[in-house]
Amino acid sequence: MKFEKHIICIGAGYVGGPTMAMIAYKCPRYKVTVVDTNHERIARWNSDELPIYEPGLDEIIAATRGKNLFFSTDIERGIKEAKIIFVSVNTPTKTFGTGSGMAPDLQFWEKTARQIRDNAESDKIIVEKSTFPVRTAFAMERILSATKTGVHFDIVSNPEFLAEGTAIADLETPDRVLVGSHETPGGLRARDEMVEIFLNWVPREKILTTNIWSSELSKLVANAFLAQRISSINSFTELCEKTEADITEVARAVGLDHRIGGTYLNAGIGFGGSCFKKDILSLVYLCRHYGLDEVADYWEGVVKINEYQKERFVLGILNAMFDTLAGKRICLFGFAFKANTGDTRESPAIYITKRLCEERAELVITDPRALQNAEKDLEDIKGTVIYKNDPYDAAVSCDAVAVLTEWSLYRELDYKKIYRVMNKPAFIFDGRNILNHEKLFAIGFNVYPVGKPPMKHF
Ligand code: NAD
Ligand code: UGA
Numbered sequence: 001m002k003f004e005k006h007i008i009c010i011g012a013g014y015v016g017g018p019t020m021a022m023i024a025y026k027c028p029r030y031k032v033t034v035v036d037t038n039h040e041r042i043a044r045w046n047s048d049e050l051p052i053y054e055p056g057l058d059e060i061i062a063a064t065r066g067k068n069l070f071f072s073t074d075i076e077r078g079i080k081e082a083k084i085i086f087v088s089v090n091t092p093t094k095t096f097g098t099g100s101g102m103a104p105d106l107q108f109w110e111k112t113a114r115q116i117r118d119n120a121e122s123d124k125i126i127v128e129k130s131t132f133p134v135r136t137a138f139a140m141e142r143i144l145s146a147t148k149t150g151v152h153f154d155i156v157s158n159p160e161f162l163a164e165g166t167a168i169a170d171l172e173t174p175d176r177v178l179v180g181s182h183e184t185p186g187g188l189r190a191r192d193e194m195v196e197i198f199l200n201w202v203p204r205e206k207i208l209t210t211n212i213w214s215s216e217l218s219k220l221v222a223n224a225f226l227a228q229r230i231s232s233i234n235s236f237t238e239l240c241e242k243t244e245a246d247i248t249e250v251a252r253a254v255g256l257d258h259r260i261g262g263t264y265l266n267a268g269i270g271f272g273g274s275c276f277k278k279d280i281l282s283l284v285y286l287c288r289h290y291g292l293d294e295v296a297d298y299w300e301g302v303v304k305i306n307e308y309q310k311e312r313f314v315l316g317i318l319n320a321m322f323d324t325l326a327g328k329r330i331c332l333f334g335f336a337f338k339a340n341t342g343d344t345r346e347s348p349a350i351y352i353t354k355r356l357c358e359e360r361a362e363l364v365i366t367d368p369r370a371l372q373n374a375e376k377d378l379e380d381i382k383g384t385v386i387y388k389n390d391p392y393d394a395a396v397s398c399d400a401v402a403v404l405t406e407w408s409l410y411r412e413l414d415y416k417k418i419y420r421v422m423n424k425p426a427f428i429f430d431g432r433n434i435l436n437h438e439k440l441f442a443i444g445f446n447v448y449p450v451g452k453p454p455m456k457h458f
Helices: 016-027 041-045 055-063 075-081 107-119 137-142 167-172 185-198 212-235 237-243 249-255 276-289 293-320 348-358 373-376 393-396 417-423 438-444
Strands: 005-010 030-035 069-072 084-087 124-128 153-157 177-181 205-213 329-334 362-366 386-387 401-403 427-430 446-449
Touching: 005 016, 005 075, 005 107, 005 153, 016 030, 016 055, 016 069, 016 084, 016 167, 030 075, 069 075, 069 124, 075 084, 075 177, 084 107, 084 185, 107 124, 107 137, 124 185, 124 386, 137 249, 153 185, 153 212, 167 185, 177 185, 177 212, 177 362, 185 205, 205 212, 205 427, 212 237, 212 276, 212 386, 237 249, 276 293, 293 348, 293 401, 329 348, 329 393, 348 362, 362 373, 362 393, 373 386, 417 438, 438 446
Parallel strands: 005 030, 005 084, 030 069, 084 124, 124 153, 177 205, 329 362, 329 401, 362 386, 401 427, 427 446
Antiparallel strands: 153 177
């Protein structure tokens, strides 16, 4: 079959895989190839056991793989064949040298840019899909044009706004698609080509075109705003606990103001995930680079409150359980950073588990999708943690249950049965406020939600 467009995506991760699968699904006339240096990951994309869990993804892959969607490790061939190259490599926080712990590590996209330049034999559109600091396109252009091959590259920014767990719905009906380009004839042509792809399923009024720097910056600002809402609501949980106000009631009362809105106001143990913290720190680093210390301090506060919230949760457990956890068995319900994903990157559960271990608690972890990743994350405390698939099993002989991920299955468990097999007094720390606290209290539990007064039998 002759395809109308050839697209490749470099980076077959949580973004590259689902976004390209959606393009292939909605545009059967395009050939889409996803490439990666990680052979194991590509092998899993080509198998029945995909490397990531995302509701609805299996069906879309089944409909497209081998027809117009391909996964491969042959990056050079992919670059030669495609007219449009999405770059969706990881941009984690740097762990060495200047900017360590703050700046994004840009080595992966840099290598990619060089590889594109060295293998391209015809003009290409390069699409920034990864989240980059504003003005990354400037550096990318310098690298791409550093040797004179006669090949021309146009760079566009097309940041991704999907959230894990709802990626397929987010991709299918996005709030908006953002395409940033230069206002040059080449830039505008590249922009139009991008718009044409998305018009296959996204209404024109939802496709926003801007200048390239606005697009790069908008992605960081969007994540900063979302994370800021979570830190804002979490910052009031302690005040609620001290004053007998209820954070759920407060969030509802506040969120009903249409200017504020009701989403992203669920209080809990703090946000996790691979991006919020890294992107805010990247923004903070950038602001400091430009000498904008007040702005940097303001946004750094969002991350600080988040760290504080995780520690506060641990101290709350310690304090409620008579100031000692040594030898007590605590069962953690959930390890993923949010429900409906197996992803544990920056999950608050990692910090909480390690801190509880420091207090010499014995830990049992259960999660429907994330146990494999949990084992990798907790490699350094191997042997001190037990993993159980079944939550009823996990709770046996425990002194406390702590809900760390808002999986809906935890709402539906038979807590009478769980109470019976636990040590007494039995505690529940609902780190996501998803359980029926009155019911649990009536069963006999001492119940500790976040941002609400505890319900205790003593
Ligand atoms: P990921 O780590 O899951 O995937 C990145 C992939 O890139 C890895 O498989 C890695 O092997 C591959 N890679 C790295 N260097 C490469 C190279 N030189 N050549 C070929 N492959 C290479 O990361 P992710 O979660 O998909 O995130 C990718 C980017 O998208 C990040 O910038 C992130 O901030 C952004 N983003 C992520 C999400 C999300 O929900 N995870 C949402 C929006 C934006
Ligand atoms: C987030 C953004 O929502 C996406 O738009 C963005 O594309 C993505 O980051 C990214 O750039 O990587 P994601 O991290 O996958 O998506 O998931 P979210 O649903 O935003 O949740 C992030 C964290 O915040 C989770 O730990 C979640 O439990 C927590 N959260 C979320 C709360 O504690 N309260 C809330 O009200 C909402």
